[in-house]
Amino acid sequence: MPLPVLASDKTCTGCLACSNVCPAAAIVAAPRADGHTGISVDADRCIRCGRCERACPVVNGRPYGRQEAPGAALAAWANDDAVRRRGATAGIFGALASQFLREAGGFVAGAVMDGLRCRYILTSDLNDLPRLQGSKYMASDPGDIYRRVLSALKEGGRVLFCGVPCHVAGLLNVIPPRLQERLFTVDLICGGVSSPLLVDRFAEAHPDMTGIRSFRDKEEGWNPRGYRYRLQYIGADGSVIRMNPAVKNLVTDGFACELTDRHSCYRCRMAFPSRNSDLTIGDLWGDRRFTAQHRKGVSLVLVHSPKGEVLLTEAAIETAPVDPREALAGNSRIFNGDSAKRFFPERIFFPRLVRRLSFSALERVYAGRRDGASPLWLPFWAWRLISFRLAGMLRKATDRRLISRIFTERHTSSLNDTSEK
Numbered sequence: 001m002p003l004p005v006l007a008s009d010k011t012c013t014g015c016l017a018c019s020n021v022c023p024a025a026a027i028v029a030a031p032r033a034d035g036h037t038g039i040s041v042d043a044d045r046c047i048r049c050g051r052c053e054r055a056c057p058v059v060n061g062r063p064y065g066r067q068e069a070p071g072a073a074l075a076a077w078a079n080d081d082a083v084r085r086r087g088a089t090a091g092i093f094g095a096l097a098s099q100f101l102r103e104a105g106g107f108v109a110g111a112v113m114d115g116l117r118c119r120y121i122l123t124s125d126l127n128d129l130p131r132l133q134g135s136k137y138m139a140s141d142p143g144d145i146y147r148r149v150l151s152a153l154k155e156g157g158r159v160l161f162c163g164v165p166c167h168v169a170g171l172l173n174v175i176p177p178r179l180q181e182r183l184f185t186v187d188l189i190c191g192g193v194s195s196p197l198l199v200d201r202f203a204e205a206h207p208d209m210t211g212i213r214s215f216r217d218k219e220e221g222w223n224p225r226g227y228r229y230r231l232q233y234i235g236a237d238g239s240v241i242r243m244n245p246a247v248k249n250l251v252t253d254g255f256a257c258e259l260t261d262r263h264s265c266y267r268c269r270m271a272f273p274s275r276n277s278d279l280t281i282g283d284l285w286g287d288r289r290f291t292a293q294h295r296k297g298v299s300l301v302l303v304h305s306p307k308g309e310v311l312l313t314e315a316a317i318e319t320a321p322v323d324p325r326e327a328l329a330g331n332s333r334i335f336n337g338d339s340a341k342r343f344f345p346e347r348i349f350f351p352r353l354v355r356r357l358s359f360s361a362l363e364r365v366y367a368g369r370r371d372g373a374s375p376l377w378l379p380f381w382a383w384r385l386i387s388f389r390l391a392g393m394l395r396k397a398t399d400r401r402l403i404s405r406i407f408t409e410r411h412t413s414s415l416n417d418t419s420e421k
C-alpha cells in the first residue's frame with residue numbers, strides 16, 4: 001500500500017489536522033529551513049489508514065468557503081473597556097470568550113505566547129483570558145489542540161475556538177459533524193504568519209529577552225488606516241521592555257514586511273468572504289462612520305451562520321451593520337489570498353539569509369530598517385520601493401476584479417444556509 005499523499009511544502013498550512021487524527025503517531029512535524037513547520041510521514045509507523053488525507057484541508061477537496069458576500073457585515077466593539085483595550089482590535093474575541101467561560105461546561109481554545117513561541121491552549125479558566133487576548137503576529141503551533149477540543153466535546157462541554165482560518169479548517173475536519181453543534185468557531189482575517197526564526201534572531205540580539213508580552217499597542221489609539229505595532233518583550237527579571245515604535249524591529253516590522261511568511265500564506269486557500277466558521281473577525285479598515293470609537297478600536301465582524309449570530313447576541317458586544325462591499329474593499333485579505341511576494345528573492349533566499357546575514361543586515365532586509373545605513377544600501381532601497389509598489393498595484397487590480405465578481409454575480413448566501421457546516 002502506498003504512503004498517504006499530503007499537502008506539499010508549498011501548500012501545507014501547518015494546521016496539523018493530519019497528526020491529530022493519526023492513530024499510529026506516524027506524522028512527523030519538524031521546523032523546515034525557513035522556520036515554519038514541515039510535515040513528513042514515518043513509513044515504518046504508518047498503517048496506511050488514510051485518515052490524514054481525509055482530514056487535510058488542502059488535499060481532501062472540500063473548500064473552506066465561497067467567493068460570495070457574507071451573511072452579514074458588522075462594525076463591532078466590546079462593551080467592557082478593559083476587554084476592548086486588551087484586544088488587538090476591539091476585543092470581540094475577549095467578549096465572546098468571557099461570556100463562554102462564565103457558562104457551565106464552557107471551554108475556550110485560542111493562541112497564547114509561551115516564551116518565544118505561540119501555541120494553542122484549551123481552558124475553562126477566566127484567568128487565562130488576558131493572555132489569550134491580543135494578536136500574536138507570528139506562526140502558531142496547533143500541537144494536539146483538536147484532540148483536546150474533541151475530548152471536551154465528547155465529555156459534554158461547549159467549545160469556542162478562535163484561530164487563523166487554516167487552523168479552523170483543520171479543526172472542522174477533525175471534529176465529527178454530530179459533535180459540531182456544541183463547537184463555535186471564530187477565525188481571523190489573516191494576512192499571513194511570519195517565521196518564528198525572526199523572533200529567534202531578535203532574541204539572540206537581546207539576550208535578556210524571555211518572552212513576548214505584546215505585538216500591537218493601543219496606548220496611542222487604534223487607527224482605521226493602518227497598523228500600529230509596538231513590540232513589548234519580557235526581560236530576564238520579569239520587567240516589560242517597550243520597543244520604540246519609530247525604530248523598526250525584526251519581530252513586528254518583519255511580520256509586516258510579509259517576506260518570511262509560510263509558503264501557503266502567499267496563496268492562501270482560506271481567503272473567502274463567506275466561510276465555514278461561524279464568525280470572522282478583523283479590523284474595520286478605512287472606516288469613516290464610527291470616528292468617536294476609533295481610539296479604542298473598531299472591529300469588522302462577518303457572520304456566517306445562525307450559531308455566529310447567537311454568539312454575538314449573547315456577548316456584551318455593540319454592533320452596527322456596515323456595507324459589506326465597502327468593508328471588503330478596505331480589507332482585501334478577506335477574499336484575496338494571493339501575494340506576489342512569494343516571487344521576491346528576499347523570500348526565496350530567506351532560509352539561507354536568516355542564518356548568514358548579520359543582525360543589522362537582517363533588520364534592513366526583513367524589517368525595512370534604514371537608520372544609519374551606508375549609501376551602499378541605496379540600490380536595495382530602490383529595489384524595495386519598486387517591488388513593493390508593483391506588488392501593491394498587482395494586488396489592487398486583482399482586488400477590483402474579485403470584488404466586482406463577488407458583488408455582481410448572483411449569490412444565495414443567507415444565514416439560514418447551513419449546508420456547508
Ligand SMILES: Cc1cc2nc3c(=O)[nH]c(=O)nc-3n(C[C@H](O)[C@H](O)[C@H](O)COP(=O)(O)OP(=O)(O)OC[C@H]3O[C@@H](n4cnc5c(N)ncnc54)[C@H](O)[C@@H]3O)c2cc1C
Nearest residue numbers: 087088089090091092093110111132134136140191282283
Ligand atoms: C497573524 C495574524 C494576521 C492578521 N492579519 C490581519 C489582517 O490582515 N487584517 C485584519 O483585519 N486583521 C488581521 N488579523 C486580526 C487582528 O489582528 C485581530 O486579531 C482581530 O481583529 C481580532 O481582534 P480582537 O480584539 O477581537 O481579538 P484579539 O484579542 O486580538 O484575538 C485574540 C485571539 O486571536 C487568536 N490569535 C492571535 N494570534 C494568533 C496566531 N498567531 N495564530 C492563531 N491564532 C491567533 C487567538 O485565539 C487569540 O486568543 C490578524 C491576526 C493575526 C494573529
Ligand code: SF4
Nearest residue numbers: 022046047049050052
Ligand atoms: S495513513 Fe493513517 S497511519 Fe499513516 S500517517 Fe496517515 S493517519 Fe497516520
Ligand code: SF4
Nearest residue numbers: 012013015016018056
Ligand atoms: S493536514 Fe495540515 S499540516 Fe497536515 S499536510 Fe495537510 S495542511 Fe499540512
Ligand code: SF4
Nearest residue numbers: 165166190192265268
Ligand atoms: S494566510 Fe492563510 S495559510 Fe497563512 S496562516 Fe493565514 S489562513 Fe493560514
